[in-house]
Amino acid sequence: MSTTKLDDILPKPASVLDKARNLLKDFKAWVNLDINNLTAGQQLAVKYFCVAIILFVAQILFGLLSALQFIYPGFLYGILDFNVNRMVHINAMIVWMLYGFIGSIYWLIEDESGTDIVGLKWANIAFWVLTGAVTLVVLVYLFVQTGPGKDSSLWLINEGREYIEAPRWADLGITAVMLVFSYNVVATFSKGKWSGIAGVLTLDLIALVGLYLAGMFYMTNITHDQYWWWWVIHLWVEATWEVLVGVIMAWSLIKLLGARRKIVQTWLYIEVALMFGSGILGLGHHYFWIGMPEYWLSVGGFFSALEPIPLVAMVVHAIYDSGVHAFKTVNHPALAWVIAHAFGNFFGAGVWGFMHTLPQINLYTHGTQWSASHGHLSFFGAYATINIAFFYLAIQHWRGGVWMAAGTPNAWRWKWALGLLNAGVVGMTVALLIAGYEQSFIERAVEGSTWSGYFAAQNQPSFQWAMKWRMIFGWVTTAGLGVLVWDLLTIGKSEERKAEKIVIH
Amino acid sequence: MNETPLWASESFWKKMAIWVTGVSFVILIILTMDSLSQTEAGGKRVPAYAIINKKIDYQFNKELNKSVPVIGEDEFLFGKQLTEQEAAELVDLGKKNAQTRNCMNCHTILGNGAYFAPDLTKAWLDQGWLSKDLREDLMVKFLMDPENNARTFGSNRKMPNLGITEQEAKGLVAFLKWMSSIDTNGFPYNFKTIEAEEE
Numbered sequence: 001m002s003t004t005k006l007d008d009i010l011p012k013p014a015s016v017l018d019k020a021r022n023l024l025k026d027f028k029a030w031v032n033l034d035i036n037n038l039t040a041g042q043q044l045a046v047k048y049f050c051v052a053i054i055l056f057v058a059q060i061l062f063g064l065l066s067a068l069q070f071i072y073p074g075f076l077y078g079i080l081d082f083n084v085n086r087m088v089h090i091n092a093m094i095v096w097m098l099y100g101f102i103g104s105i106y107w108l109i110e111d112e113s114g115t116d117i118v119g120l121k122w123a124n125i126a127f128w129v130l131t132g133a134v135t136l137v138v139l140v141y142l143f144v145q146t147g148p149g150k151d152s153s154l155w156l157i158n159e160g161r162e163y164i165e166a167p168r169w170a171d172l173g174i175t176a177v178m179l180v181f182s183y184n185v186v187a188t189f190s191k192g193k194w195s196g197i198a199g200v201l202t203l204d205l206i207a208l209v210g211l212y213l214a215g216m217f218y219m220t221n222i223t224h225d226q227y228w229w230w231w232v233i234h235l236w237v238e239a240t241w242e243v244l245v246g247v248i249m250a251w252s253l254i255k256l257l258g259a260r261r262k263i264v265q266t267w268l269y270i271e272v273a274l275m276f277g278s279g280i281l282g283l284g285h286h287y288f289w290i291g292m293p294e295y296w297l298s299v300g301g302f303f304s305a306l307e308p309i310p311l312v313a314m315v316v317h318a319i320y321d322s323g324v325h326a327f328k329t330v331n332h333p334a335l336a337w338v339i340a341h342a343f344g345n346f347f348g349a350g351v352w353g354f355m356h357t358l359p360q361i362n363l364y365t366h367g368t369q370w371s372a373s374h375g376h377l378s379f380f381g382a383y384a385t386i387n388i389a390f391f392y393l394a395i396q397h398w399r400g401g402v403w404m405a406a407g408t409p410n411a412w413r414w415k416w417a418l419g420l421l422n423a424g425v426v427g428m429t430v431a432l433l434i435a436g437y438e439q440s441f442i443e444r445a446v447e448g449s450t451w452s453g454y455f456a457a458q459n460q461p462s463f464q465w466a467m468k469w470r471m472i473f474g475w476v477t478t479a480g481l482g483v484l485v486w487d488l489l490t491i492g493k494s495e496e497r498k499a500e501k502i503v504i505h
Numbered sequence: 506m507n508e509t510p511l512w513a514s515e516s517f518w519k520k521m522a523i524w525v526t527g528v529s530f531v532i533l534i535i536l537t538m539d540s541l542s543q544t545e546a547g548g549k550r551v552p553a554y555a556i557i558n559k560k561i562d563y564q565f566n567k568e569l570n571k572s573v574p575v576i577g578e579d580e581f582l583f584g585k586q587l588t589e590q591e592a593a594e595l596v597d598l599g600k601k602n603a604q605t606r607n608c609m610n611c612h613t614i615l616g617n618g619a620y621f622a623p624d625l626t627k628a629w630l631d632q633g634w635l636s637k638d639l640r641e642d643l644m645v646k647f648l649m650d651p652e653n654n655a656r657t658f659g660s661n662r663k664m665p666n667l668g669i670t671e672q673e674a675k676g677l678v679a680f681l682k683w684m685s686s687i688d689t690n691g692f693p694y695n696f697k698t699i700e701a702e703e704e
Contacts, residue, residue: 073662081665082621083610149602160604220597223544269518273525280529289692290615367616449693451633454623455658
């Protein structure tokens with residue numbers, strides 16, 4: 001075939017690019033958002049939010065694939081195996097939540113410090129570096145998947161440690177980006193003014209970045225490996241992330257309700273004391289069965305049993321402040337998601353965590369669908385919700401500070417998104433809990449934890465039904481996400497009224 | 506009357522937050538140093554890598570009311586006695602493969618990971634390997650070609666072919682054998698080993 005013929009058949013790269021550009025242009029015209037409504041810091045924040053939502057969609061998509069493989073094990077076998085889908089599912093989750101947090105903080109620091117972000121140019125570069133790195137990591141996950149047992153695989157493909165599978169090169173990149181981010185935060189507050197919220201945020205970020213380093217080393221000794229691995233996972237999600245959302249919630253309550261700073265900050269300190277007081281040594285509940293000394297059974301059991309207490313405090317705090325202000329807010333969907341966060345965090349992280357945290361029960365539940373049940377409700381309840389609340393806060397300003405309280409046009413959309421997402425996740429949680437109970441009884445207590453015991457439990461009708469129900473509620477969650485994205489793109493579009501000025505009282 | 510009592514004041518809780526966090530972190534550091542030294546490979550809880558030269562079992566101890574690893578006489582892996590250095594290298598190859606082949610996103614290791622495939626903590630001792638004579642050979646074959654040596658136990662779930670070489674498979678078997686000797690405080694509970702069936 002001559003090259004001229006080939007040229008005719010193959011679409012010209014320029015024309016493909018043009019088409020994509022036109023589509024993007026049409027999309028932008030339809031969404032009709034004006035970036036000039038935002039400050040420079042907020043413009044950066046919404047970039048983070050956009051990527052967060054794309055990753056949220058990826059999380060759900062790969063969750064659906066993994067859930068399908070429980071029902072049809074042959075589905076995509078040898079092409080996209082369960083380990084790949086599940087890895088992308090949980091990594092997309094961790095990363096979109098981090099994107100949400102980083103965006104929220106870029107959003108709030110200008111307001112909180114009273115000055116422009118220091119080092120914004122670096123912050124923008126960091127955003128593109130991080131986003132490029134995340135894209136490349138996901139492409140390698142999908143198309144290379146696994147590698148030979150060599151150091152080069154750990155550096156370039158996959159570190160194979162649940163939640164922090166990203167290869168070493170990406171670890172270094174993520175750390176560099178987080179350092180730029182921390183610099184922005186510290187320098188901005190130093191130039192403007194410090195506050196209680198600013199102080200807690202800064203110290204928490206330093207801890208968060210420092211902890212990530214604990215997950216970057218290879219060790220032959222699996223007991224040591226898992227010891228340090230939990231430093232990252234637990235001390236992120238059960239300590240520093242919780243404090244981070246405490247900060248975000250404190251600031252949001254001032255903005256949404258006009259709560260008084262003194263009250264909000266006092267609560268924030270109480271939460272920090274209770275959260276770190278229980279969460280740091282609560283780390284021990286991951287050390288029961290990995291080869292660590294027996295004293296961790298007592299230390300981990302005791303302190304992790306205390307972990308729900310700060311979450312109760314957060315519920316009381318959020319509901320009390322809302323009640324004091326008679327639930328009068330400038331942004332209905334955002335406040336609804338803050339309330340969903342308070343309850344979701346308490347039930348998902350607090351109650352569901354407590355249910356299987358004592359070693360006497362954990363001996364049977366450890367490594368069963370119990371953990372998956374807890375994981376689904378807690379990550380959603382504690383972190384997805386607060387990020388979504390912030391997305392609504394951001395879109396309100398991006399639309400030019402429009403009315404988003406009672407009488408918002410098409411308010412059914414945000415209500416349905418809220419309802420479907422919550423119902424979907426709660427449904428999956430309950431289905432997985434039933435599967436977990438069944439596994440604990442059949443596989444562990446009766447069959448004695450052998451491979452045949454494992455499969456005896458997996459083949460039980462109650463387990464299989466649980467997997468089907470999980471799938472159904474997975475679709476409910478997906479529908480909720482669809483409505484959420486639609487709503488975020490359209491809410492306030494035709495709104496002429498301006499939001500009421502919030503009064504601090 | 507309007508004055509905020511100390512226990513409800515911002516400054517009190519600020520100090521409290523700093524102290525509680527500081528003290529908890531110091532305790533964690535102390536426990537970390539102790540735990541890591543108690544769990545060096547070669548200690549009582551986590552045996553040296555050359556333990557793969559020995560017979561390993563996991564039996565219920567009535568006095569302690571939990572299952573504990575029991576180390577027996579010589580039982581060389583692949584018929585060859587290894588020095589500590591050689592054993593460490595082989596286990597290391599297996600451990601590295603366990604990471605780069607992403608085992609943990611289907612299996613659990615020490616109970617941690619995903620729940621699509623069985624736990625590997627005591628996989629070396631599992632009765633699924635039929636008999637001690639067949640075990641090593643079956644494990645290597647399975648790891649190299651899981652599709653054609655599938656062990657689905659009626660679930661239709663098959664391990665995918667991950668391109669594991671023979672040497673890597675032997676490394677993985679060594680890693681699994683070594684891991685089965687770790688004292689895991691009685692997890693998994695009530696586990697009946699391949700040794701129990703033979704006795």
